[in-house]
Amino acid sequence: MKILVINTGSSSVKFNLYESAGEKLLAKGLIERINAPDTHLNYSNHRGQKVEKEIAANSSEAAISEACLALMDKKTGVISNLTEIEGIGHRVVHGGATISGAVKVSAAIKQVILDCFSLAPLHNPPNYEGIEACEHLFPNVPMVAVFDTAFHQTMPSAAYTYAIPKDIADKNQIRRYGFHGTSHYFVAVTAAQVLGRDLDTLKLITAHLGNGCSITAVNCGKVVDTSMGLTPLEGLVMGTRCGDIDPAVVIFLSRLGYSLDEVDRLLNKGSGLLGLAGIGSNDMRDILKAIANGSAPAKLALDVFVHRLVKYVGAYAAVLNGFDALIFTAGIGENVAQVRAMVCEQLTYLGIHLDPALNKANALTISREGSLPAVLVIPTNEELMIARETLRVLMS
Numbered sequence: 277m278k279i280l281v282i283n284t285g286s287s288s289v290k291f292n293l294y295e296s297a298g299e300k301l302l303a304k305g306l307i308e309r310i311n312a313p314d315t316h317l318n319y320s321n322h323r324g325q326k327v328e329k330e331i332a333a334n335s336s337e338a339a340i341s342e343a344c345l346a347l348m349d350k351k352t353g354v355i356s357n358l359t360e361i362e363g364i365g366h367r368v369v370h371g372g373a374t375i376s377g378a379v380k381v382s383a384a385i386k387q388v389i390l391d392c393f394s395l396a397p398l399h400n401p402p403n404y405e406g407i408e409a410c411e412h413l414f415p416n417v418p419m420v421a422v423f424d425t426a427f428h429q430t431m432p433s434a435a436y437t438y439a440i441p442k443d444i445a446d447k448n449q450i451r452r453y454g455f456h457g458t459s460h461y462f463v464a465v466t467a468a469q470v471l472g473r474d475l476d477t478l479k480l481i482t483a484h485l486g487n488g489c490s491i492t493a494v495n496c497g498k499v500v501d502t503s504m505g506l507t508p509l510e511g512l513v514m515g516t517r518c519g520d521i522d523p524a525v526v527i528f529l530s531r532l533g534y535s536l537d538e539v540d541r542l543l544n545k546g547s548g549l550l551g552l553a554g555i556g557s558n559d560m561r562d563i564l565k566a567i568a569n570g571s572a573p574a575k576l577a578l579d580v581f582v583h584r585l586v587k588y589v590g591a592y593a594a595v596l597n598g599f600d601a602l603i604f605t606a607g608i609g610e611n612v613a614q615v616r617a618m619v620c621e622q623l624t625y626l627g628i629h630l631d632p633a634l635n636k637a638n639a640l641t642i643s644r645e646g647s648l649p650a651v652l653v654i655p656t657n658e659e660l661m662i663a664r665e666t667l668r669v670l671m672s
């Protein structure tokens with residue numbers, strides 16, 4: 277059965293086509309700068325063929341049509357007819373407090389996605405548009421929505437409740453939701469396989485360190501706490517987001533004359549590694565280069581990043597009352613041995629001991645034999661998880 281995974285953003289569409297038997301990735305592509313003069317398609321298939329070209333697409337639907345043409349191309353395509361696609365999985369960022377798993381798309385589910393527009397104004401509207409586009413393009417193909425927030429819905433109320441007046445929180449749906457759920461779930465499931473244990477018996481801490489960063493405590497397959505909150509701004513230091521700060525900073529800045537939009541931009545787009553290192557980049561590779569060249573602000577950026585991470589691992593070790601494995605994933609988690617080493621050096625009190633050679637090699641297990649908890653590096657694969665969940669929902 278062929279499953280198409282669609283991730284529609286505000287100006288981009290990512291698509292992955294899987295053959296579910298053997299979870300084989302047949303082709304993947306990215307269409308960027310939709311509705312701009314230079315809309316661009318980047319495509320590759322399992323035979324190693326690549327296509328890069330300018331295309332015309334002024335809407336999500338036009339972009340997904342282009343994706344279909346790429347998938348059916350005589351030379352570089354992987355299907356001859358769209359009827360070969362038997363299921364479509366959509367990444368949807370926010371499912372609010374009611375969605376706790378992947379679900380078949382229906383009028384009611386579309387309404388839930390619409391109702392969450394105010395909670396994820398940058399993501400849910402394009403995600404919704406992608407679903408409607410596919411309804412037009414694939415009228416008879418069943419679709420599944422896989423939500424970034426769903427895995428986190430098992431959090432107990434003590435973990436998701438903010439200590440603000442309850443009536444105001446309830447009325448305005450203000451609580452911790454958490455994000456990156458599909459990634460945290462994928463690496464938790466994979467970690468259980470690597471450890472040769474049932475996920476239902478494990479206590480895990482999963483650290484997704486990409487441009488956006490979040491960390492999650494998973495007890496027996498259920499999330500018990502996660503660092504992102506009402507929005508993805510809370511928690512760890514990220515590429516351009518500040519993560520945890522005293523909320524009074526917002527009040528302080530606004531009293532100094534900064535508008536709310538300015539503060540929003542400042543904390544979401546101008547902070548984190550970008551704001552601290554002062555080198556005009558939020559890319560960890562550039563931060564590390566700047567440190568090698570003697571930049572003190574870049575060194576401070578890295579130190580603040582690591583310090584926050586160490587604090588969260590300690591907090592989640594307490595929340596879990598001990599844990600079996602710490603898992604690093606996403607761009608920084610998968611590639612930057614120095615960050616993993618700096619974090620783990622501070623966790624020896626928990627019993628963690630890294631093997632420097634394995635760490636340097638980005639091996640699957642980077643802790644020494646006998647290190648309890650174990651430390652793993654697991655490349656995330658949100659698209660594959662969406663394909664799996666789509667298949668599971670359609671088969672149930």
Ligand code: ADP
Pocket residue numbers: 485486487488515558559560561606607608611612
């Ligand atoms: P996103 O959250 O956008 O999906 P990624 O998971 O791709 O991001 O992570 C992006 C970040 O990972 C980059 O900003 C960069 O700092 C870091 N990164 C990716 N690859 C490497 C690498 N090989 N070495 C160091 N850092 C890397």
